[in-house]
Amino acid sequence: MSDVFNYGILLIPLFTLFLLLAVAVLFLYGQHRAVQVISPMSRTLSPSDVWFQLIPVFNFYWAFVVVNRLSASFALEFDRLQISHKELYPTRALGITCMLLYFISLIPVSEVKTTAGLGWFVCFLFYWIQIQKCRKLILDNQDNDLLDIEKEMLGKIN
Numbered sequence: 001m002s003d004v005f006n007y008g009i010l011l012i013p014l015f016t017l018f019l020l021l022a023v024a025v026l027f028l029y030g031q032h033r034a035v036q037v038i039s040p041m042s043r044t045l046s047p048s049d050v051w052f053q054l055i056p057v058f059n060f061y062w063a064f065v066v067v068n069r070l071s072a073s074f075a076l077e078f079d080r081l082q083i084s085h086k087e088l089y090p091t092r093a094l095g096i097t098c099m100l101l102y103f104i105s106l107i108p109v110s111e112v113k114t115t116a117g118l119g120w121f122v123c124f125l126f127y128w129i130q131i132q133k134c135r136k137l138i139l140d141n142q143d144n145d146l147l148d149i150e151k152e153m154l155g156k157i158n
Contacts, residue, residue: 042076067095
């Protein structure tokens with residue numbers, strides 16, 4: 001009976017690690033898909049570059065690079081498609097805030113760790129949603145760069 005209990009205790013951290021890794025992969029896949037919808041001339045990073053965030057320790061640096069390059073890519077694509085945007089670089093402020101809260105949550109003071117960790121989690125969810133909204137906005141407006149004559153030829157104007 002004692003051995004079963006001990007193995008059960010070992011499974012909880014493994015399951016938690018697996019769950020966190022699955023969420024990270026889904027998030028990175030979302031970033032990958034967001035970069036894919038951006039036209040190659042507006043990209044400041046390739047879709048495969050987001051996966052470098054899975055490399056331990058290097059990801060602390062690379063996450064900031066992805067946040068900055070992804071927001072710059074969104075801005076360039078929004079300008080190309082003539083989509084108005086309030087921020088100069090969409091998603092950048094929230095992405096950097098998310099990363100900073102993550103680093104603050106690594107401070108080994110329980111009150112700071114808990115507060116920053118909760119803030120990071122909420123910020124992370126909003127950042128993920130904001131990336132997907134930008135992706136959808138680009139998908140919905142991809143024909144904005146076509147001239148009216150091109151739209152008529154493609155049958156998009158009645």
